[in-house]
Structure formats: C-alpha cells, structure tokens
Amino acid sequence: MFSNSLIKGKNDLFGRICIQSVRSIHYKENHKKYPKVNIKDVELDKPRYGFRRDRQPLLSQSVNDTLFSGEVIKEKYKEAGKPVPIKYRSNSDRIARRNLELFADQVANGEPHFKVGEKSVYLPTARIRLLRPNAKHTPYQAKFVVPRNFNKFDLRDYLWHVYGLRALNITVQLLHAKFERGLNDLSRYRGPQYKKMTIDMEEPFIWPELPTEASKFAKSLEDQREIINNKNGSGSDKNRLDEKAFDGLYKKPTVPEKFISKNYKKIVDAKMESYTSKAALKEEKDLVSKFLNF
C-alpha cells in the first residue's frame, strides 16, 4: 500500500518518516495530519539550565545588614500587603535583641549576666583545673576539669565570683577513666569518672607555648624505652641495628658479610690458628738466624 508513496516521497524527509512507521501502525497514515517540523527549528541539544523562569527575589532576601532581621522582614511584608511567612511570625528575634541589650548593659555596669545562685559559699573548696585546648577548640573556648558534683550553674557562678569571668555557654562532658591493670594479677579496673566543662568566653585566650625542654625530656624517656626494648628483644631482634633513639646514637653501620657454617668455622679457625702461630715462630727464627749470622 505504501509502495507508491514510498517511491514518490523517496527524496523528502517526510517520506522517510512514513517508511519507519510502517510496522507499528495498523491504519493508513495521512501525511497531511502529521505535524510539519522544519529541521532547522529543532534544537537537538537543549540546555539543561538557564531556561527556567526567573522569579523576583523574596522580600526576606533583601534584608541582610541587620543582626536580628526578623522584625525588619516582618515590617516589609506588612508594608507590601503580603502575609508574613510563618518563619518570621515568632518574636524570637525581638527577644534575642532584648537579651543582647540586657547583656550589654550588664557588662557595662559590671553586673552578673545571669541569675546568681542563692546558696552563698564563702570558702569554696571545689578545685577546677584549666586544660590546654584540643584541636577542635577555638580561642574563645576554655575547658576545665571540675568536681563531679558540679553542674553548669555551679561553674558559671564559680568563675564569675572567683575570677570575674563570664561563661556565656557551658557544655558538660562526663568521661570514664582509663582501665588500669593490677600489679599482681590480670585484673583490670576503672578509676572514678571525671567531669569536664567547656565554656564560651567574651574574649579569646591562648595558652603560652610549652618550653622546649619539656618535649625534649619526654622524647628522651621514649628513646630510653625503645633502647631497653631493643636490648631485651628475642631472637633475631637482638642484632637489630635500626635504632632511631637519641638521634641514632646507638645505630651501628652494617658491613657486608659472608656465610660460613658452624662446623666449617671450627675447622678453619683451628687451621688459621696453627698458621698464625707458625708465622710468628718463623719470624722469631728469622730474627735469631739473622743475629747468629747463619
């Protein structure tokens, strides 16, 4: 049926499309109904971006120069006659601003920035210990070991009343002690738990660096241990030479060696001994004969 149109439309694009659809279509295709497409209009590789509709920036996006922006954003929406998004309906920013102002006042007046505890301790016996910072801490953080019965409020009060230090935020770490081995048996036990607290501060504090002597001393202890281990080594470790301890003070050079079996060594040693004794004797004899003019 299609042979006629096939021959007729052999050269145009449309004819070719018809040929392709011969197998799957069970009715006579009318080429007039087929959408006419110009090959030049077809965009083969459509861009995956930049074709979407550009939207107007949100009202909330325009505010970016204030600390607590919630209030300003809320005003803007109201002015524009739009409903305020749920996100900005709460008063949290207002409260935050009020707290900040209060804090600034307290700092200016030298008052505590928190509600001071009611129990008055005149001679505090608690011992707190300032620790060196870990890698994860900023200079605005400080870590303390505190007694286990301490809570955040205790530390806040303590630091404020003893040192005049404001702890802005406090986090607690309750840690378990390491296992310790008993001297006489295989038992192991844990010491008591200990508590650490990390505070946030107004101003940064950086510890002074450790004196070099301290690290040197620690290194020397390590080196001593390594050498003792080496000397007490078993088997082939006894003649191990790669000691890095004390800047390689105990490292000996290696010399290429030859192999000799134990039994053969015995034999050859005896031979060599007799040779050396003979050689020595010969020297003496020569001397004597020279003296006697033989």
Add this chain to the structure above:
Amino acid sequence: MNRLPQFTRQFSLSFRRFNNVFGEITQIKETPVIPETETEVETKDLSPKDDKNLQEFYLNEVKAKAITEDKFITPLKRELYNLNVKQNGFFKNNQIINHQNKNYKVSLTEKEIELLEPTIFLQSGRIKSSMKKATVVNRFVRGFNVKTAINQLHFNPKKMSTELEKLLKTGLEHAKVKGIHEDKLYIQQLWVGSDGEWRKRLDPKGRGRMGIINHKYIHLKCILKSTETKRRLEWENSLKDQAKKPKTGLINQPLNFRNVPFYKW
C-alpha cells in the same frame, strides 16, 4: 612559664673540703680553669651521624665481628685465588699459577672457594609469620636474579614477599659497598628458620581438653652470589662431562666366568 619542674635531684657530689684545718698544707689550690676550645663546643652540637670518632669506633667494632674471608683463609691462598680469577675471569681449580717467580698448583676445597668468591650473606630481623608461609614465597624467587626477584616480590600481595623484598634491597646496598655489579647478583640460597621464643596460648577444646596455639616467629637467611660463581659451576660441569666414560649399551666388563670354545660336559 619557661621554668621546668626539676626532674633530677640536686645533690652536690663533691666532698666537704676542710680548707684551713691544717693551714697551708690542706689549703686547696684553685682549680685550674680549662680553656674552652672551639672544637669542644662543636662536638656538643654534633649529631651522632656526623660524629666521626663514634662512627669509626662502631665501624671497627662491627668489622671485628663480621665474617670475612681474611679471617679464615691464609693470605697466600687469597693472593693465588685473586691471580687465578684475574687470569681466567672466574676461579678455575687445579690450575698452575705463577706468583713471585714460583709456580703453584692452586687446588682449593669447595668450601674455601665459596668463602673466597664474591658473596653476600643476608639475615632478616624477627618476623611474625610461619615457616610454611615463608617457604611459599622463598620457592618463588629462589635462583632468581636479585633485581627480578625484587621486581616480582614488589607486586606480590603476601606479607612475606614484602619482608623478603626489604631483605634483598639491603643486599643491593651491600653489593655497592663490595663493588659487585647489581645486575650480576642472583639468589643462590634462601631459607627460613624458626626465630625461637614463640609465644604459646591455650586453645580450649571440647570434653575438657586443651590444645596449644603457637605464635610463630621466623627469620630469613639468604646467600647472594654473582655470575662468577655461575660460570665456574658451568666450567666444572663441562669438565665432569668430559671425564665421563662413553656410553655403552652392554656392561663393559670382563666376563666373570671362563669362556672356552668347547663343551665342558
């Protein structure tokens, strides 16, 4: 902050001095002030690696312990061996050599030759492995050229192959010191040994029985030789072949019965 806690006790080791008990007799003269020379200051800052005296002392100590041919073979034999090698390219046994206007027939035993030939003996440290595991790797590279062995071992995933590779690499360093060409080295012998003092553990089994788990430790030992040895062995084998009697189909022996051209019955 720069102050350290004092780790050492501060005792004074000098004795109490009775300066003026007996007048001038016991009066102690002022201790002579030793002038600090520049060299002394330098030695303080020296690292042990750069300390020539220390390194020399260590080297002498190691050399005294080391097994070398000069401790086991007489100088004349060594001299003759070297002359022989100079003449032939490798050692040919039972040859006549002229040395200081004297002719010597140099015949050395197999073990003497082995000691004199350029060889390197390598020993590993204590390795946590077993003999069974090591033997698999050892068989793989035994007899290989050292460099090809290192190449093969480098790409072998076994632990023992890395250990062996390390050992062979020290061998290459020794070869440099000895002046043996690296490409000419081959693994002549390679073996494992128990390193002793194995840790033992109980292995509880059913029905109240116990087994023992051994944590095995081993060492590797290796003898490297050069192509000089290979050539010598080849030559010796060729001599052996030459000395062989020609093959005969039948036994080439006199008959052990009387063969007479008549019947004996």
